[in-house]
Amino acid sequence: MIAFTEGLRDDQWRTLRDVAARGATNAAAGLSEMVGRNIRIQTPDLRLVRLGEVSGLLGRPEDEVVGVYLSIGGDVRGHILLMLSPQEALGLVDMVLTQDGGSTAALGTMERSALGEIGNLTGTFFLNALAEVTRMNIQPSPPAVMIDMGAAVLDVPLAALANTADEALVIKTFFLDDQRRIEAAFLVMPDMPSLQAILEVLEKRWRIR
Amino acid sequence: MADQVVVPVGIGELRASKDPLEVLVAYGLGSCIGVCLYDPQVKVGGLAHVMLPSSADAASQQPLSKFADQAVPMLIEEMGKLGALPRRMVCKMAGGAQMLVSPGFSGNGFNVGERNAEAVRAALGRHGVALQRAEVGGHRGRTLSIHVSTGRIMVRTIGEKEIEL
Numbered sequence: 001m002i003a004f005t006e007g008l009r010d011d012q013w014r015t016l017r018d019v020a021a022r023g024a025t026n027a028a029a030g031l032s033e034m035v036g037r038n039i040r041i042q043t044p045d046l047r048l049v050r051l052g053e054v055s056g057l058l059g060r061p062e063d064e065v066v067g068v069y070l071s072i073g074g075d076v077r078g079h080i081l082l083m084l085s086p087q088e089a090l091g092l093v094d095m096v097l098t099q100d101g102g103s104t105a106a107l108g109t110m111e112r113s114a115l116g117e118i119g120n121l122t123g124t125f126f127l128n129a130l131a132e133v134t135r136m137n138i139q140p141s142p143p144a145v146m147i148d149m150g151a152a153v154l155d156v157p158l159a160a161l162a163n164t165a166d167e168a169l170v171i172k173t174f175f176l177d178d179q180r181r182i183e184a185a186f187l188v189m190p191d192m193p194s195l196q197a198i199l200e201v202l203e204k205r206w207r208i209r
Numbered sequence: 210m211a212d213q214v215v216v217p218v219g220i221g222e223l224r225a226s227k228d229p230l231e232v233l234v235a236y237g238l239g240s241c242i243g244v245c246l247y248d249p250q251v252k253v254g255g256l257a258h259v260m261l262p263s264s265a266d267a268a269s270q271q272p273l274s275k276f277a278d279q280a281v282p283m284l285i286e287e288m289g290k291l292g293a294l295p296r297r298m299v300c301k302m303a304g305g306a307q308m309l310v311s312p313g314f315s316g317n318g319f320n321v322g323e324r325n326a327e328a329v330r331a332a333l334g335r336h337g338v339a340l341q342r343a344e345v346g347g348h349r350g351r352t353l354s355i356h357v358s359t360g361r362i363m364v365r366t367i368g369e370k371e372i373e374l
């Protein structure tokens with residue numbers, strides 16, 4: 001059972017930050033193509049936290065959020081969750097459907113499907129970058145869209161992660177559209193055995209570091 | 210009139226209380242189950258925020274209170290320290306929803322909510338505590354709270370009026 005109770009070494013954090021930045025940059029590139037705008041990313045924030053602390057990183061537990069979830073399978077197991085306010089979701093759907101801002105008023109079947117696609121695309125592009133740099137086999141599941149209390153949405157990855165550890169690496173970033181930050185938290189949480197595996201692979205491949 | 214003190218019980222945690230000002234709350238229960246126990250004779254209440262059904266299958270045992278089979282006896286014990294007795298306790302629980310409703314997700318790993326509810330029922334049975342109400346299943350998140358002074362237990366979901374369990 002892996003427990004990073006000592007924390008990670010500085011060089012391990014550097015490795016993970018590098019990988020996270022590559023993944024997030026790729027995700028933003030994919031989103032840019034999808035919406036026809038120049039979307040960039042905010043430098044990813046990486047933390048190793050106890051599962052009980054994850055919710056606190058993201059706003060109030062009862063606040064309604066839209067969560068687009070993908071599970072990660074293959075050589076790496078874990079979870080991707082795009083979490084945004086319903087208001088932000090409406091704006092993002094407008095962007096994807098190339099409509100004027102304010103056009104989408106409610107999140108019906110078509111809108112949920114569009115949000116699923118956004119999650120699917122950004123998640124897949126993130127994982128592609130990770131797969132490329134590690135040469136591991138990494139597959140996302142199809143997306144699932146949830147609209148509910150933030151803490152309830154988080155139960156999906158947290159309950160799964162709780163089987164193997166009491167902590168999670170949370171990679172969090174936001175997408176930037178021109179001057180504005182899109183308030184959609186893009187979270188990637190590998191499970192602890194997968195984190196160990198990723199570090200081992202990259203330490204071998206990037207032995208210079 | 211003193212104000213109530215809201216005490217959040219986070220994921221995997223549990224708490225017992227005899228403080229009449231306290232309201233124990235589990236916010237946003239998805240697949241997790243909020244288990245409320247109350248001994249009306251001594252006005253001792255408790256809330257456990259359970260994540261998983263059984264400690265037997267899991268590689269990680271920390272914290273033990275995240276498992277239904279452990280949380281129930283641990284909560285009974287904590288309440289016992291405050292004067293509560295299992296035979297006087299009643300239980301009401303909420304949560305255990307299936308949050309993922311998508312063709313891509315099915316099978317054992319993803320009905321953890323239902324398995325949590327079963328595990329809580331089994332644990333209550335083993336420890337002689339009666340289950341009075343269960344507001345479990347479905348696909349919606351729930352917030353569960355218990356007022357220690359009265360034993361009143363409330364459940365709310367987004368877009369609905371708060372109801373008493």
